[in-house]
Amino acid sequence: MINYAQRLGANAIDSFATAGRAAILLFRSIIRWPSLKDLYLTYIQLHSIGVQSLLIIAVSGLFIGMVLGLQGYTTLVKFGAESSLGPLVALSIVRELGPVVAALLFAGRAGSALTAEIGLMKATEQLASMEMMAVNPLHRIIAPRLFAGIIAMPLLASIFSAVAILGGSVVGVNWLGVDSGGFWSSMQSTVDWNNDVLNGIIKSVVFGFFVTWIAVFRGYDTVPTSEGISRSTTQTVVHASLAILALDFLLTALMFGEIV
């Protein structure tokens, strides 16, 4: 029993210490005046973690939209309410599925790559050599990736949502014969810019920040061995995915739950 309590206490202390190190990393990386070079480095990272995630995001969006269109139609048609397919697809995608699924995919695709890249840079002493050349790796390596993640995530989520709605319309309108005018006009009248679209974008900015923060921290804090990098990469995907789902609940409650 005492051993159990001791282990629990040690784990708690360890978790607080990890959270503290993550906060210090964040603070030291981004609290400073940005230079032109930072913008260029962020632009390079936008390509590697944003543009290169486009394919998986677009393809997943298309299929999720198509499935939603199909499932929505089969349920709605029973009540003769298939004209509401447009709002159903759009609201579920823009409010929830777009930001959440895009962030989960982003954590798997870009988050794991960031952790592995930074972890390997640590293991091969590239970060240490940068330090010894009087170049701060937190500014040179971590900050551009963090900013790129925060910028890329809402863009990727928007693209995911657009492609998914398109997928829903292909199935609903083109294959199952829902009226095209009704599909799009009811969507237009139901989806509110501030309430739905903007809230979805805010969610994806928050997810982008947390996923990238977890990914760069796990890479920077890794034990520099092959086993350590493998564990950190897994931790990135697991912790980022759980963080996305927990934050989604929190944000949904704040935005739509009318609990505050």
Place this chain on the structure above:
Amino acid sequence: MSETNLLKIENLTYYRGDRAIFDGLDLTISEGKITAIMGPSGTGKTTLLKLIGGQLFPDKGRILFHGQDIHKLSQDDLYEARRKMGMLFQSGALFTDMSVYENVAFPLREHTDLPENIIRTMVLLKLQAVGLRGAKDLQPSELSGGMSRRVALARAIALDPHMIMYDEPFAGQDPISMGVLMKLIATLNKALGLSSIVVSHDVAEVTSIADYCYVLSNGRVMAEGTPDELNNNDSEQTSQFLKGNPDGPVKFHFPALDYAEDLMESVK
């Protein structure tokens, strides 16, 4: 040693967990000289370089570089001091996403606003010094271990530092690469007026180029002197290390139970 001191280590104590890596270490690095720091594996030679570079903090004692306590400097001042130090990592630590040329240009791009044509000239000069101007367009993955270290050396001297620290420069090198690296360390030290710290356990190679040597053991200096003085050192432990005898004060066997007793345990 009457020369000017570039680096002075005083009473350095550093623990990793409960184990003392250094326990009151004192040593001095003179300006313009090649100083060798030798010792068996696990004596903390690389750790010492990281302490000198300010990447690790000592538990006690201080390291003075140009008279400044490295571990009491602000981050900006520490980075300023590091610009005067170059370090050659054992693995080379080249940036794998950059070509040889870009690797050498990296510190120049980061710390200067020089126009591209000047940077190109400087990179070619540094690469020529290590004999790899022709490899400027190669990627690090296309280089052999010895070539990687030479490129890393070109990168380390890009900002014309006052001191270079070499971490096991000869480890795992074939005789030709070893010869090339030895020649480079000696030539660069003389031509650029550098001070060099060579951490190594390749005794013959390092003593052939060093002006002064320290042998570390159990967290302290076991022996010191010029290579000739060391060769004449009559301490058993120093002599065992320098001659590479498998048994002596440093035992061949790791501490264990009595052999016969241990074997009898299997029978029981």
